Each structure stands twice: as structure tokens, then as C-alpha cells.
Amino acid sequence: MTTVALMGNPNTGKTTLFNQLTDSYAYVGNWTGVTVEKKMGSIKHTKIVVVDLPGIYSLNPITKDESVAINYLLENDTDIILNVTNANQLKRNLLLSIELLEFGKPVIIALNMIDDLKRTGVYYDIQTLEKRLGCIVKTTNARNHDGIEQLRDKLKNSPVDEFPTANLKLDYPKEIKKELNLATTKLVKNYQVSEKFATWLTIQFMNKNKIVRQFASHNNFKPLLEKADLFDKEKFEEKIFQTRLNFIEETLTSARENVSSSSNIQMTSKIDKVVTNPILGLPIFVAIFYLMFKLSFDWIGTPLSDQLNAFLSGPISNYSNTFLKSIGAMPFLRSLIVDGIIAGVGGVLTFIPQIMVLFACISILEDSGYMARAALVTDRVMQAIGLNGKAFIPLIIGFGCNVTGIMAARTIEQPKERLITTLISPFMSCSARLPIYSLFVAAFFPKNQALIVLSIYFLGIIVALAMAKFYQLIFHVKENTVFIVELPQYHLPRFDIIWRGTWDKSKGFVRKAGTIIFAGTVLIWLLSNFGPSGFVTNIDKSFSAMLGQFLLPLFVPIGITSWEAISALFTGILAKEVISSSMMVLFHTTSQTTLIATFGQLFTPISAYALLVFILLYVPCFATIGTIKSETGSTKWAVYSVFSSILIAYALSFVIFQVGSLFM
Known part of the structure; x- marks a missing residue:
């Protein structure tokens, strides 16, 4: 088996290239931070495994995900390194390439996004690059599949031992070469490591690579540890960087070929003057999201959802009931399938059109390059609360x-900033909440569905930012990391990328409907049909009713007077999608229209909005709670997230309902 490690700077099209090589699909976005852990795939009909590692700017990690890449090199015996670069940003990208070439494994450099380079009127002579770098260089445009087949054939048809082993040796200053030779000789002689690895290890150690220094300390590499103070005192790190930069400039100058001028960069610059404008940027950001919700709830998504609902609650439900009667199914089983599974799971599936439209819009923004601008636009707001635009990317x-x-x-980069971002992320309105939003906005705000949903989404952002400011004060965060983001050139979104992104996200929703939502629906049906005395015909005697009625006094102050709604909220802890399916079951209906009419008797517009706010902010789902625990490495923060979110949700819903009731 041959292992190919896919490495490169963020936003070089690395994940897109991975998808093309392996004929699989990983999350693709035209912005930084898409791959947060390694992904693996294989090239069809071969024993070649491709590992997609997080985007990094150098092998000296700053962030948690960047350490995945360097640790992979230290802990795994990869056969080939496929270094994906942005052909239009080679001066910066080749800094990482040099570190990979010095590692001593066969390296293929893919000049990706070659079309963007050509639009600038510049091209590089490939043979010159190969000679200077001492490795294979290929040109690709992963978005348009250009050069992918040739790259795949090279990997498939050439045995590993035929790939030239990278042997780049830069002309470092004399004092560095002297110490490098001494340390390498001792490491090879006394610690049984190869000469190439010893050389690379020493250079990285001189370069203050903290992971390498930990590795050297763990293995007690005395030739390095004893010289650490000398390396730092003589500023070897700065000298290494300057040597690399000089080499890159000389290489690109010798390989550069001017082709023709182009206005593509000028066009990108003109658009950015508007969409990233300090004054216009935020209003444009809000307008774009408003348009997304108009498409999802008013113009496309809701009409399609209504038709799907009519089909599931009408012919499908009626046919299933008739069929079960014809085969003599027991009333108990008939009720479970029709009133439980079809009503619950089917009720959630009717929202797929809205969810797909929303995911398609987000995919278009990602693939076009706008999302990187969104992070830049919000940087000023994030700075005011002690974070930066990079923290907004996880929130989006x-x-x-x-x-x-x-x-x-x-x-x-900073642990405290990372913890704050982790704690405020659950306040962002995930797609799982969309089904319940759809029900209530259709019932109480039919003429302003997009506006109401937009307000819920932005309320989540406001709460998240307010809590971030609070945590900044509590955790005494004094220094912010500088936000640096690469703004890619704009691209016309490709239909295949948009479709695959939309389908992949929607498929996850459907998968949940077949597993978690199915289980939650069956659970709520059992709780609503059984009580202390066994099977009940009156739902008011069921376990669900007992739980809801017991907690009802707590929820009345926020406008919830229906025990059914309270019981449904508990199933939302399993997964937020289950709330709407639980309501279908608890209110004994398979039709959205009937359920919406029922809501009109139990809620007012202000109490309905207060409920949506509570659903937005209260307990994260089990998967989110588990992720908080694993990412923070502490059960304490996971438990804190549960109780703090309940308190915030209740307090805000209380204020909205009580104040709103004074005016409505």
C-alpha cells in the first residue's frame, strides 16, 4: 500500500483536489479552515491511500489543527508528499514547500488554481521549477478537473521507488551549516536516525518548531537540546527564514514568464472595494443572508415543502393506514407506524426542500469566495469583544x-480565544432547528417568514458576541491574535460543487431522520401512549403529559402554556430535528396544516417568538455536548454549557414574552 500525504497552505484547493483524486466528497469551501482533521480516501482500483491533512502555512504549528500535519510526518511513514500550492501565491506557498522538500521524502508539487495565475498574465516554466526545487511539478485546476487525470496517472503508474527523493539543500549561512553538520553527524551516529531525517530535524529545531523540540526532548536528543540556547541566541530562525525567502525569489524570477495582462484581479479588487467596505460591508452581509432566507422560506423552499407535506400526510399516510388494516395489523402497531413514525419522521422530511435551498445558498457563498470576505467584514465587530474575524468562521x-x-x-491560535469560541458556538442556529422555525413562522408570521428567521439567526449571533465579551472579562483575555486572511479571487460557483455540497449536507439530515429522529419519534410515541397504569387511550394520563404538566409552571412565564410543547423540547436534547416530529406525534397529526392551526389556539405571535428564542438558545444536542467535552478536554465545560445555555435561554425568552405582552 502506498500512502500519499496531501499538504499545503489553507485555501489552495487542497480538499477539492483530494475529492477529484479519490472520487469522494469532503467538505469544500473557498476559505480558510475547512479541513480541521485528517481525511482519508483511496484512488480507485489501486492500493494508494490519500491523506488530506489540515491546511498549514508552515511545519511550525500555531493552531491546534496545524499540529495534526507535523505530528503526522513525525509519527507516520508516508511514501509520497503531494504539496498543493496556489499557483498565484507561490512566493508564500513555497515556504512550506521548502520544509517538505527538506524532509527527504519524494515530493510532488501541484501548482493548483493555474487558471488564476494565467489571468494575471504570468506563467512559470515548469522545467525550471523542477530543476531548482528538485522534485516533480504538475499544474492543475481542481475546480475544472484540469490536470487531475495526469496527476492521478503519475501516482498510479509510477512505483514509489521511481519518484525522485527530494534532496533540496539550501545555502544556509556558514554558522548554521557548521552546527547543522555537527548535530546531524551525532544524531546519525548515536541515535540510529537517517541522515535526511536528522538534517530536517535539526533545521526544524533551529527554527524553533515547538512540536519538533518536544519530540527531541521526548527522545533525549542531546546534540539538539544542548545547543538550543545557542541557536536562539544567534537568531538562527531569522537567518533560516531569510535564506529560504531569497531562494524562493531567485527561483521564481528565473522561472517567470510573462504571457499577457488581464483584468481579472482588477475586477476582484473592484468588487472587494464594495463588499469589504467598512461602512457597506455589514449591511451587504445582512442583505445576503436575508436573500438566502427569502429563497428558503418564501420563494422556493416553503412552496416545495407544502407539496411534499401534502403528499406525505395525505396519500402516503392514508395508504399506509389502509394497507395495515387490510393485513390485520393490531391497532397498537397501526398507531405506532401511522401516528408515530410517518407523522414524526415524515413531518421532518417535509422540510428537506427548505434545508436544501439554504445549504445551496451557503455552498454558493463558499465556492464564490465571499465567505472569506464575511470573516474580514466581521473582524471589526469581533475585535470589539476580544476575538477576531478568524473566530467568526467557526460560527458561520x-x-x-x-x-x-x-x-x-x-x-x-490562543487557547482562551479557542475556548470562548467553543462555548459560544452552540448559540448559532444550526440547520437542525429549521423545521421547528418553519412550523411557527408559517403559523404566525406567514408574510414575514424570511425576516423572522433572519432575526432568530442574528439574535443567536448577538447572544454569542455578548457572551464572548463576558468571557473575555472573566478569563482576563488581554491580547488578541492578529487576524490574517487570504482573500481568494472570486469564482463563478460550479454547479457540480454546489450540488455535491448541498447533497452531502442534506444527506446527513436524511440520515438523521432514519436514525436519531426515528428513535426519538418512537420514544415520544411510547411516552405519550403509556402511563403508570400501562397503555392509555387518554394522552393526558401518559408519561409525556405527566412530565410536561409537572414543569408547566416554570414555562408559563415565557408564554408556553401547552405541556405538549414542553415534552417536545426534551426530545430536542437528543437532536433539535426531533422537536417538530415530537409535536406531530403529541398533537396526533400527520399534517403541517392541522398542526399550524393547533398552534394558533395555543400560542400568540409573541409567545411563539419567545419559544423560538428558547429553542435557539437552550441545551445543545448530545453530539454538540460531546464535541465540547472532547475539544476542551473537560467534562466541566460541557456541563457548564448545558446549564448556562438553559439559564440564558430562559432569561431572554422571559424578557421577550413579558415585555412583548405589554404591547401586544
């Missing part, structure tokens, strides 16, 4: 799923 990812949003916080 949290719109899809809080779990992946929290995992994306690994890209944040």
Missing part, C-alpha cells in the same frame, strides 16, 4: 452544524 460553519463549527475552532 455552525449555521450548518454546531459540531463542525466547534471543531473548526481549532484554527484559533
Whole structure:
């Protein structure tokens, strides 16, 4: 088996290239921080395994996810390194390439996004690059599949031992070369490591690579440990960087070929003057999200959801009931399937059109390059609360799923900032909450559905930012990390990328409907049909009713007077999607129209909005709680997240309902 390690700077199209090589799909976004852990795939009909590692700027890790890449090199015996670069940003990208070439394994450098480079009127002679770098260089454009087949063939048809082993040796200053030779000789002689690895290890140690220094300390490499103070005192790190930079400039100058001028960069610059404008940037950001919700709830998503609901609650439900009667199924089983499974799971599936439209919009923003601008636009707001625009990226990812949003916080350098981002991420309104939003906005705000949902989403952002400021004061965060983001050139979104991104996210929702939502629906059906005396025909005597009625006095002050709604909220802890399916079961209906009419008798517009706010902010789902525990390494923070979110949700819902009731 051959292992290919896919490495490169963030936003070089690395994950897209991984998808093309392996014919699989990993999350793709035209912005930093997409891959937060290694992903693995294989090239079809081969024994070649490709490992997609997080994007890094150098082998000296700053963030938690960057350490995954360097640890992979230290702990795994990879056969080939495929270094993906942005052809239009080679001066910066080649800093990492040099570190990989010095590692001593066969390296292939892929000049990705070659189309962007050509639009600038510049091109590089590949043979010159190969000669200077001492490795294979290929040009690709992963978005358009250009060069992918040739790269795949090279990997498939060439045995590993035929790949040239990287043997780049830069002309470092004399004092560095002297210490490098001494340390390498001692490591090879006394510690049984290869000469190439010893050389690379020494250079990285001189370069203050903290992971390498920990590795050297763990293995007691005295030739390095004893010279640490000397290396630091003589500022070897700065000299190494300057040597590399000089080499890169000389290499690019000798390989550069001017082709023709292009206005593509000028066009990107003109657009950015508007969308990243300090004054216009935020209003444009809000307007874009408002348009997303109009498409999802008013123009496309809701009409399709209504048709799907009519089909599931009408012909499907009726046919299933008739069929079960015809085969003599017991009333108990008939009720479980029709009133439980079809009503609950089917009721959730009707919201797939809205969810798919929303995911498609988000995928378009990601693939076009706008999301990186969104992080830049929000940086000023984030700075005011002690974070920066990089923290906003996990929050935006949290719109899809809080779990992946929290995992994306690994890209944040400072531990306290990372912890704050982790704690506020559950306040972002994930897609799982959309079904319950849809029910209530259709019932109480039919003419302003997009506006109400937008307000809920932005309320989550406001609460998250307010809590971030609170945590900044509590944790005494005094220094912020500087926010540096690469703004990619704008691209026309590709349909295949948008479709695959939309389908992959929606498929996860459907999978939940077949597992977690199914289990939650069956559970709530059992609780609503059984009580202390066994099977009950009156739901008011069921376990669900007992639980809801017991807690009812606590929820009346926030406008919830229905025990059914309270019982449904408890199933939302399992997964937020289950809330709507639980309500279908508890209110004995398979039709959204009937359920919406029922809501009109139990809620007012202000109490309905207060309930949506409570659902937005209260206990995270089990998966999110587990992720908080694993990412923080502490049960304490997971438990804290549960209780603090309940308190915040209740307090805000109470204020909204009580104050709103004075005016409505």
C-alpha cells in the first residue's frame, strides 16, 4: 500500500483536489479552515491511500489543527508528499514547500488554481521549477478537473521507488551549516536516525518548531537540546527564514514568464472595494443572508415543502393506514407506524426542500469566495469583544452544524480565544432547528417568514458576541491574535460543487431522520401512549403529559402554556430535528396544516417568538455536548454549557414574552 500525504497552505484547493483524486466528497469551501482533521480516501482500483491533512502555512504549528500535519510526518511513514500550492501565491506557498522538500521524502508539487495565475498574465516554466526545487511539478485546476487525470496517472503508474527523493539543500549561512553538520553527524551516529531525517530535524529545531523540540526532548536528543540556547541566541530562525525567502525569489524570477495582462484581479479588487467596505460591508452581509432566507422560506423552499407535506400526510399516510388494516395489523402497531413514525419522521422530511435551498445558498457563498470576505467584514465587530474575524468562521460553519463549527475552532491560535469560541458556538442556529422555525413562522408570521428567521439567526449571533465579551472579562483575555486572511479571487460557483455540497449536507439530515429522529419519534410515541397504569387511550394520563404538566409552571412565564410543547423540547436534547416530529406525534397529526392551526389556539405571535428564542438558545444536542467535552478536554465545560445555555435561554425568552405582552 502506498500512502500519499496531501499538504499545503489553507485555501489552495487542497480538499477539492483530494475529492477529484479519490472520487469522494469532503467538505469544500473557498476559505480558510475547512479541513480541521485528517481525511482519508483511496484512488480507485489501486492500493494508494490519500491523506488530506489540515491546511498549514508552515511545519511550525500555531493552531491546534496545524499540529495534526507535523505530528503526522513525525509519527507516520508516508511514501509520497503531494504539496498543493496556489499557483498565484507561490512566493508564500513555497515556504512550506521548502520544509517538505527538506524532509527527504519524494515530493510532488501541484501548482493548483493555474487558471488564476494565467489571468494575471504570468506563467512559470515548469522545467525550471523542477530543476531548482528538485522534485516533480504538475499544474492543475481542481475546480475544472484540469490536470487531475495526469496527476492521478503519475501516482498510479509510477512505483514509489521511481519518484525522485527530494534532496533540496539550501545555502544556509556558514554558522548554521557548521552546527547543522555537527548535530546531524551525532544524531546519525548515536541515535540510529537517517541522515535526511536528522538534517530536517535539526533545521526544524533551529527554527524553533515547538512540536519538533518536544519530540527531541521526548527522545533525549542531546546534540539538539544542548545547543538550543545557542541557536536562539544567534537568531538562527531569522537567518533560516531569510535564506529560504531569497531562494524562493531567485527561483521564481528565473522561472517567470510573462504571457499577457488581464483584468481579472482588477475586477476582484473592484468588487472587494464594495463588499469589504467598512461602512457597506455589514449591511451587504445582512442583505445576503436575508436573500438566502427569502429563497428558503418564501420563494422556493416553503412552496416545495407544502407539496411534499401534502403528499406525505395525505396519500402516503392514508395508504399506509389502509394497507395495515387490510393485513390485520393490531391497532397498537397501526398507531405506532401511522401516528408515530410517518407523522414524526415524515413531518421532518417535509422540510428537506427548505434545508436544501439554504445549504445551496451557503455552498454558493463558499465556492464564490465571499465567505472569506464575511470573516474580514466581521473582524471589526469581533475585535470589539476580544476575538477576531478568524473566530467568526467557526460560527458561520455552525449555521450548518454546531459540531463542525466547534471543531473548526481549532484554527484559533490562543487557547482562551479557542475556548470562548467553543462555548459560544452552540448559540448559532444550526440547520437542525429549521423545521421547528418553519412550523411557527408559517403559523404566525406567514408574510414575514424570511425576516423572522433572519432575526432568530442574528439574535443567536448577538447572544454569542455578548457572551464572548463576558468571557473575555472573566478569563482576563488581554491580547488578541492578529487576524490574517487570504482573500481568494472570486469564482463563478460550479454547479457540480454546489450540488455535491448541498447533497452531502442534506444527506446527513436524511440520515438523521432514519436514525436519531426515528428513535426519538418512537420514544415520544411510547411516552405519550403509556402511563403508570400501562397503555392509555387518554394522552393526558401518559408519561409525556405527566412530565410536561409537572414543569408547566416554570414555562408559563415565557408564554408556553401547552405541556405538549414542553415534552417536545426534551426530545430536542437528543437532536433539535426531533422537536417538530415530537409535536406531530403529541398533537396526533400527520399534517403541517392541522398542526399550524393547533398552534394558533395555543400560542400568540409573541409567545411563539419567545419559544423560538428558547429553542435557539437552550441545551445543545448530545453530539454538540460531546464535541465540547472532547475539544476542551473537560467534562466541566460541557456541563457548564448545558446549564448556562438553559439559564440564558430562559432569561431572554422571559424578557421577550413579558415585555412583548405589554404591547401586544
